[in-house]
Amino acid sequence: MSNKTDISVNVNGREYTRHVSPRVSLADFIRHDLGLTGTHVGCEHGVCGACVVKLDGKIVRSCLTLAVQTDGHAIETIEGLSESGEISDMQEIFHKRNALQCGYCTPGILLTAAELLEKTATPDREEIREFLSGNLCRCTGYEAIIDAVEETARERQDGK
């Protein structure tokens, strides 16, 4: 279509140039154009948090961001964060604590929790609940997730 444009986006440290239609969401772009399917789509109206990615270092809803808007910007997804190892401690604790069931919300939860711990080294349970209050998990009832984030924070403090 004539309104398609070329964009260059840095995703997980790698430059991608693609020809996209403006109406394609960042979520659909990274999932279907780039094949990074770890980012999930749960509602497409910005409520569930399953599609959270990092845009220029800050978490955003990729369903409420257009792919064309990210031209010249940097995106990080769960795949990038996993590969770099920067949240491997949290992933390990989520695994051990069973802080996920179906796993559909998990990438969004991990990215959101990671930002919380960047901002607040030792959040209390209420702060963790507050910060994660925009991420829907239909399976766990949240307690295990709160436990796992709390423990990650504690271990990071102890490790210092």
Added chain:
Amino acid sequence: MANDTDLTDYIGHSVPRANTLALLNGRGQFVDDISLPGMLHVCFVRSPYSHARILEIDKQDALQSPGVVAVVTGKELLAYCEPWRAELTHLPPMQTALQYAMPPERVCYQGEPVVAVVAESRALAEDAAELVEIDWEELANVASIEEAMQSEGPRVHPEMDTNLAWSMELEQGELDKQFSAADVIVEQEFYVDRQTGVTLEPRGIIANYNSADGQLLLHHSTQVPHIQRAVYSKQLGIKESKLRIICPDLGGGFGLKLHIYSDEISTAALSVMLNRPLKFIADRLESFLSDIHARGHIVKAKMALTEAGNITALQLEDVAGGGAYLIHPRTSTIEPLLVGVCTPLAYDIEHYKANVSLVYQNKVPTAQYRGVGMPVASLVMEGMMDAAARKMQIDKAEIRKVNLRADDAYPCKSVTGETLEGLSQHESLDRLLEMCAYPQLREEQQKLREQGIYRGIGLVTVVEGTSPSPALYAAGGAPISSRDACTLRLESDGSIACITSLTEQGQGAYAIINQIVADTIGVKMDEVDILMGDTKATPFGGGTWASRGTSIAGEAALLSANAMKEKILDAVSQLADAPAEQLYIKNGKVIEIETEKVVLTLEELGRITHYRTMEFPQGFDPELVVTNHYSQRDHMMLYANCAMCLTLDVDINTGQVKLDQIWVVEDCGKVINPMLVDEQIRGGVVQGIGSALFEECIYDEDAQLRNGTLADYLVPMAGEMPDIKIAHVETPTLVTELGAKGCGEAGIISICAAIMNGINDALEPLGDVSLTSQPFTPEKILKAIGKI
């Protein structure tokens, strides 16, 4: 586990689930993550009306739209998909309507798909769908349960004389006599609104028909691949042997992904019609319109008691709103059926009568969703218990103790004919009251009341039906297997391939089977490689529903593991100069009991079995593959029990309910993985908090859904949810060797009633306040206490 690195003692331990690692790294694979070469996308034109006749469909403009490959109407799809009638013949007769993949003439609910558009992308399909012109004749609709029950007025299905889909009467004992002799009679009416499942991963399917070999491959987000295959096979006219269903990772099920959905089966039929791979993923907006809804009840209950608080009789009348069709293949009748059967189960009640029924409405069908009828049953029963306690000024724990059967009374039959076995209700309740320090809670409540804080304590003791026998569904002719199976195979590297008919939806099925097999054979869990969710590869089985995975598929795994162990020892005894009885397996090594010497490792056995068969004696060919099936046929269900207490505060100025603490004691028989059981309970509790406080499908008088977005339909988020303390009483069922019952639904069955009771308990100082209409919203609370 002890430090002994040879230990493979997994059953009963909180072992993490190996299959979460991919999910945690963004490497899970859900249906929408899969793309096939040449794949096209389907979207549906859905009815904007709750009841209307299709007069004419003009698809010319849509066909001209860019990227469009086909635009198909219900009439055109008829040749590829037979309509069906959902029915179970072992229950009282059902008045059932013909349902089409896409109706050719008349729609019965808003959101019913009527035209399919196939295009190169979802966006292009949606563009074209807007260009399909349909002439409608709007028909009179039936919205509420009350309207549906009227003898005059519109019918959902004009060929029927009434909107009554099904009814059943259960009666035992002498009801009238008991009511006339009663010291106290309590009456209440309960209303339970419709809600929906909201799996975070929406429904989805990729259908790939290949006319060259006549094979249809479905990648399908379903809990029950074999059951789906049977129904799809019948409706599409494709032999089961030519139809393969693969379940990739499943983003939540909760019963929602058990049913036949028009859009999904249409996608499969369209793939056959067009001979192309097609993807359909429901978006969130169409999920609200087309996923099954659940609940929707009006229940009237009446209970007789003696002065001492003993229940002498219970009577109830339940009308459930079924929506437009009986869901296929399970039917929507099981929800009210279980209200009738399960309401009196927890207590020793001898005289009982229930009239339960299901009515048609011009709304999306209601069907099995986590708890199936039982959350309503407990809402009614536990609500009646608290109403009686209030009326009679008896403590709420006390009235329950008076009416629970003694823990040594089992096995016994309930008044509704159910066999109850291995329940521990007194022990569980005692444990609960100790855990929450119940007397202190009451003291604290008194103090808080003096400070103007409306603290409530909600207490319930419930029974949870799990692990059904074929008597529940298959006896009525439905292709619903209550059997499961496990195949084990020794591989050439000595690992065990484990192929189970159970499916994973996040509850931990993979880990449970992994633990049972590894522990029983005596190998490390990572030496057991699990495959599930592929009809072409796994043995036949029921899949995941009704809290049956651990108890039924787990039992099959145990049987297979025991058999495998025997086969391994037998094969090793052929190689070594030792009888099988003198051997055992420890951490993948076969050891001689007497000498503690390693005779052979499984790795060596694998190699010899698959390559160096000459090492076996002539005439012995090792067959290190076993399959065992299991189906629970002793009782209609294996009943577990659960006691729950919670504290909450009601803000009488805003009506807001703040949950404070929740305690649970559960007896689900043998616990295979305590962590996973606890997480099933927590997940169920929080879903039930949604039911109790937030979730309702709001319809207007034209049966139009008003809150069909995730912003408007409120589900529980992390901000409001309390932590939950859980303990267990373990009474293994005697029905199986494993001893496990189910545990997935206890949370949701208990919590709704506990919250209702907690709110009414909190409001007691304000006089005779009784909220019985779920969800218990701030506005309903403010109205009940006269603030607005």
Added chain:
Amino acid sequence: MKPYDFSYTRATSLSHLYDLFDEYGDGLKILAGGQSLITTLNMRLSSPEMLVDINDLSEISSISLTDNIVSVGALVRHAEIQESNDIKQHVPLLKLAIEHVAHAAIRNRGTHGGSIAFADPAAEIPACVLALNATLVLASREGERRIAGSDFFKDLYDTELRENEIIVAIEYPIAKKNTVSAFREFTRRKGDFATAGLALNGELDGKVLQSLSLVFFGVANTPVLARQVADLIVGEPITPSLIEKAQNELANEIEVIGDLYSSEEMKLHLSKHFLKQALEELQV
């Protein structure tokens, strides 16, 4: 659901934006944070011909402080407001309110000007604009015009903003020593839009309010300034009987509209409750 097709371009300057206004007229929509707009696109509730992304306009994306004004650029994100010391110190009501706005990922993206332009009647920021009597700076090819917050919100999602205009800044008067603020809202869940809420700003001398703005939101088609109620309170010592009188006057003054979840009785009840709570808080 996927959006209708549209074209997209990035405005490189305000004057570039004005060119685009001329070219596309009412077919143009400004894309700022996109947290409401893209939702409506994703539901096909809106079908612009041209989406103009203004996120590169750095000249309207900062917070600045002058002698008596804190000027918030239209592109300032909610998260920046939340973390700004200037806001905390000089516009305390806004700081109280921003804690209630949505969730972390939305706050990273959603913009101050966007929230005001979208004018959701249940949103927090428009209520603050009214309560603080902020001045909106609207710019177009013709130049800038300033409009009082109290004149800006016309009806449901409808404002004084013209087709060829953009909000560039919001000017908040700096809080004085005797400025008092209170913010209350009722939501079913953390971060949801309000069922009803109150933003209060005033000047308190001793036990008497010398000036007062009371804005109720989530209760009508726009945030509502309750002038008569405020007049009743100003200059009078805050007593239980005054509070009761104010509550009664509130019922007369504001016309509450119910919504999907809450009746007008519920919303009025909550509004009266918050009024009482906020005034009692000032009493202490």
